[in-house]
Amino acid sequence: MIKAERQQRIISHITKDQKVLLGDLSVLLNVSEDTVRRDIKELSDQGLLKAVRGGAILNSPIPRHFRDREHYDVSHKKIIAEKATSLIKDGQVVLFDSGTSALAVASHIPRDRRITVITNSFPVATVLEDHPNAEVLFIGGRLNKTAFSTSGHEVIQTLSTIRPDLCFLGICSIDINLGVTGQDYEDAQVKRKMVENAKQVIALSTLEKMGRAEHYQICSIDAIDIIITDEDPQHEELAAFTEIGIKVI
Amino acid sequence: MIKAERQQRIISHITKDQKVLLGDLSVLLNVSEDTVRRDIKELSDQGLLKAVRGGAILNSPIPRHFRDREHYDVSHKKIIAEKATSLIKDGQVVLFDSGTSALAVASHIPRDRRITVITNSFPVATVLEDHPNAEVLFIGGRLNKTAFSTSGHEVIQTLSTIRPDLCFLGICSIDINLGVTGQDYEDAQVKRKMVENAKQVIALSTLEKMGRAEHYQICSIDAIDIIITDEDPQHEELAAFTEIGIKVI
DNA sequence: GTATAATTTGCATAATATTGCAAGTTGTTT
DNA sequence: AAACAACTTGCAATATTATGCAAATTATAC
16 A cells, blocks of 8 residues: 555545544554554645644644534534524624534525624634635634634624624523523623624524523523524424514524 | 557546556556656646656545645745744744744744734634643734635734734745835735834745845835744845844744 | 657666654653 | 653665666658
8 A cells, every 4th residue: 555545545534533543544554653653744744634642633723622512413503504594684794603503503604695794703704714705804802712712802892893783692591581691701791792782683592501591691681682493483482482572483 | 559548548547446556557558667657757747647656646535625725734834933933932922924934833832832822814823722821812803715814904903002022924025125025915014013013023934035026015124133044044145134134043 | 661860668776765663752641 | 650652763674766878669851
């Protein structure tokens, strides 16, 4: 087996499994671990993957832990995303928060929709890289390495100068009395500011997030205009929201 | 068997099997390996396949998504990067511009260096994802999808509020009389602002970028404190810079 | 047809690249 | 801190490639 072929197989393996181990490849390709290590180093220099201790992982601009969460719940997210994109009209200015739900929506925006996207999320900006008709404004600030989004004072400052048509809000917990709440203080502050200025706020939530509350309040329930879930809008748990005038999709 | 026929059979083999080996073809086509090698070289020059050590493979088995990231290639900029990182001291605030040279430097920052990085480049921010001691401040603005960095008024605005210790500037063209120039107007404006506020400006440049000039000026030559190249600092082409007091590494 | 030039091919040899191994170093785990 | 795994570096054995050259083949002109 020649080098070029080995390296191709390494690439195809890593694309499939997200990661490769030196030992596995050594057996599979029938060469020493040193050789595999050198192959991985070369591919890594070309930016085709990322060499790590013990093997290599996929080199994606979207951080790994983020992608794990993303894959976690794909089918539900897809239903939500499809409902959500139908709300986006040509020419609108749309604000995306930094959660995986908003990311799912962003990645499902039809390619012929001509919009301006504002976000503080690297993954959102990244998936829009090859959307031909989306202008992206990125909100600067201190980079939060776990969520891979910016937060802090500058973000809030910037948000207060923007009045988007739509705001897609990934929900941590939502309750009809306590409103929308989050686990992280900084993140909650950012989300609160997003809600404050948007003309229309769209909450993205699965059913199990309802009727719960976290430590930090983002907004009261009447700040929400539309709730999108992965269930039928007629579902009994959603009735309460409909009754107080929130549109449930 | 004439040459043209051989080459056709090589092509058809490779489309079937994805790869061909010199030895196999030599036996099959009943010519020496040297001849096969020469045939493959010709086909390779025509772009019909890719010559590799030991044979040839199909031209582009690597997915487009990965190939797009070829500009992440840092191997040839490694020399510059290693010289550059030695200038970065603990506790400093370091500004990185959006070019590939600056990216190479960012990706070589030692993991124990405790610094604050400011940048408008997604790739720079991304490679610092798993740097445990780098705080990253991202400069928001309109996203430029080709360079994957932000630019425009907001970026310049933000830059004017920052006084970094170091600024790493990827150079497009540099000339001792005309100073540093760039091809893109927006980008040049951003770079100019970066240079303006930084305490120390470090130009990253390969030799062939010297003595040339582009349309848009970024700064005059005396705004540059240090020039880092991939060559020996004693190189004759660099003497002129040394003479006017610029440190060349 | 014959002579001449141009191309192609194979071989010898020198230069490069690849690979596995060993010894020493660094990083991780318990 | 010890034990272990992974990595780095240098080296030697082997394999591949580049190059110059000469023989063989093909094309072209006369």
